[in-house]
Amino acid sequence: MKPRKFHDFAFMLHRYIGFAVGLPIVFISLTGSLLVFKPEIEQLLIAQNFGHIQPQPQMVSIDAVLATAKSELVNRPELTLNSIRLPSKPSSPYQIDLFDPTDQLTRLFIHPYTGKIMGWMESDSSIERVLLKLHYGLLSGRRGEIIVGIIGLLLFILSITGLILWTGW
Numbered sequence: 001m002k003p004r005k006f007h008d009f010a011f012m013l014h015r016y017i018g019f020a021v022g023l024p025i026v027f028i029s030l031t032g033s034l035l036v037f038k039p040e041i042e043q044l045l046i047a048q049n050f051g052h053i054q055p056q057p058q059m060v061s062i063d064a065v066l067a068t069a070k071s072e073l074v075n076r077p078e079l080t081l082n083s084i085r086l087p088s089k090p091s092s093p094y095q096i097d098l099f100d101p102t103d104q105l106t107r108l109f110i111h112p113y114t115g116k117i118m119g120w121m122e123s124d125s126s127i128e129r130v131l132l133k134l135h136y137g138l139l140s141g142r143r144g145e146i147i148v149g150i151i152g153l154l155l156f157i158l159s160i161t162g163l164i165l166w167t168g169w
Helices: 003-036 038-051 062-073 127-137 141-165
Strands: 081-085 094-099 105-110 117-122
Touching: 003 038, 003 127, 038 117, 038 127, 062 081, 062 094, 062 105, 062 141, 127 141
Parallel strands: none
Antiparallel strands: 081 094, 094 105, 105 117
């Protein structure tokens, strides 16, 4: 292939791939940017749903938190305890992650100073879950994950054609 024809082909390929991946990349980039701030957004949502926690000198023990969670599970036997997250800040609650038989996540929040239950949050209805599904699969499940993978491959081709077209060589 002659150099001019190769350059024209690379330019055409670069242009159409850029058009094809532009809009999905905007969604993937925006959701990725939001996911970077997930801990801060999560703390804001917890504070809005369950109230602010005023730090006090003494936190309840992890054993007391576990006992509270187990006593609450008597009312919801379909849930199984998976993990306990310690408060990341003095104003954060304990988070108990529970799963039902269909592997749907439910979180139980316990006040770190009083040991009382602050509330429940179904994680599949949260903004975080929607952002993750949009970021990794464009809300289309496995098919969307394949599309995102193809977009990644097209971005690789786009970078190669961009190097070919760069006039600084």
